[in-house]
Amino acid sequence: MATSTELKEIVKQKYSDIAQSEPASGTVSNCGCGCNSQASVPTSCCSPSTDLLEGIQMAESYEKLDGYVANADLGLGCGLPTQFAQIKPGDLVVDLGSGAGNDCFVARAETGENGRVIGLDFTETMVNRARQNADALGYTNVEFLLGDIETMPLPDNLADVVVSNCVMNLVPNKQKAFAETYRILKPGGHFSISDIVLEGELPEGLQRDAELYAGCVSGAIQLVDYLSVVDEAGFLNIRLQKKREIHLPKEVLRNYLSDADIQAYREQGKGIFSVTVYAEK
Template identity: 45%
Template sequence: MPEDADKVRATIVERYGRLARTAQAQLQIVDCGPQQFNDGGFGAAAYSDTGELPEGAVRASLGCGNPVAVADLQPGETVLDLGSGGGIDVLLSARRVGPTGKAYGLDATPDMITLARANAAEAGVNNVEFLHGHIEDIPLPDAGIDVIISNCVINLSADKPRVLAEAFRVLKPGGRLGISDVIADDGLDPAQRAEAEQLVGCTIGTLAESEYLSLLAAAGFTTYTITRTQAAADGLHSAIIQATKPAAPPEINIRPMTAGDARQILDIYQAGLDSGNASFETTAPTWEAFDAAKLPLHRHVAVEALTGQVLGWVAASAISDRCVYAGVVEHSVYVHPDHGGRGIATALLKALVQSTETAGIWTIQSGIFPENTGSLRLHEKAGFCIIGTRQRIGRHRDRWRDVVFIERRSTIAGTE
């Protein structure tokens, strides 16, 4: 966390405590200039389905959109609202997930928790739970949440990368993120940006669209989009941010590769090389060489959920520094020899396809020894096509080897 995080948190808690007490006094609360509040779709103006909610929950709404409307909540799901305030989005979510589902609200302001619990009691909603805590340190276990929503709160954090990393951690494999927030135009003049942020109440600072996308990718989300909804102030926009955590087989998580995984990754790599049919290489590289060769946002590991053991990895490398090949990468995928048959390689390939397509990469390619029939079948199922076979392309272990060249051309990226 940044050095001044505690001070920032205290300021935010004090500010929203005052607003909660204002709402408890049955007064309307506004957290930015009146013109920006109306023009930016802030507060209850973003909702069309509040008729059955307590007036106090609607009155206390301080969001900049309606994340529930885009979260595609299903009966039985578990949803978490980061920065739940007076509880409007939690109550709407509880209605959508139904009695077999559950809606959590997390807020750092005790007065907001009190207000939200009172609103839930008035609404007679039982499948909700309001937690006191910080969105940078979510007090919930790993991989237990189906959907995370948030409404104009992440901009209030002094450590936005930590928030998104925590969101990724608590989501189940395949879990979804659907949040409303205020974003800045890329390249906006800093002074103009700061003035606009003050007008709309984003006192800690907003993220530019490109910054938001980069942080989502770094956190491990493999699909992510930003859709602007309304102008909030000069250079600032209300927006819906959606992202998905990669799906995985039971009891397995797929997350970004880190330097802490180096030993296990290289051991799995070496085990594959020792099989004789994985690569022309015979010895795994050093971590420094491996790290330098792989694209940072397109390297994923599959880990055992309970132990954190790395079971497999996938990574991509650029094939050329020429701009014409900017959307073409070469990949490798390896699975621990004791954990084959669990669907790990398939899940890793799917994560790679998602992350590369989201980044605009249009072709993934590789070369496979024809004797490696298992890998050829795996890639065929993942949408790769055989381009051809280069015969006797190189010597490996004192004999000439053919290589089958495969590629997967995206139907999403590079189509125009």
């Protein structure tokens, strides 16, 4: 099993490759939490064969949200956290795992010119790409920093709102990540975070298959455990703002289950889910 450091390097390399790919022009990837069909990614992160992933929709479209910038949308998310984040004019917003800047630019449309938005990402090429996007747009109140979510280079009690889109599931130490999120939020501040979680045990073969597990569900944990981590970090008023099943086509499940087992799997409510979680400090 890979160590925490090795996992981080795998993710960093993958997203470095994605950051250097051609702009997605708003195209939504089939595999939001790691695979981008337009990017060249290492086989240790996403299988070179994406046939298994066809029809598995992780990401949601941002195109109708104010502030949306197509060149900053790499189709890597699994939700729309900024839509639920209750950002007010003048707020200071921090986006964890900011990528090419998509959520930051949407947040800026909410917080306005008197607010401030900080994007944090640990992939240097992604930070550079986001800065280029901000410069091209002429934004002076959006900045992008290089840093690790487990040890954020940000002061205590800084943010009114924290957002993140399908990133925490890729972080090896979620306890530290949410403790850091708590630290940088102002008292009374809140977060809205979209992520991938599991409910029930996945079929053994499906869980093990690198084409799906390492590419899209790497690091995802059970929803009840995810919410427990948030609670243990000290957050209050924890609630689900949205829950959406990631539909696995029968053609995918047939690689692991009989038709009868597939029906039982569906009826038991097991599977992979995109959730948007809200909590307050």
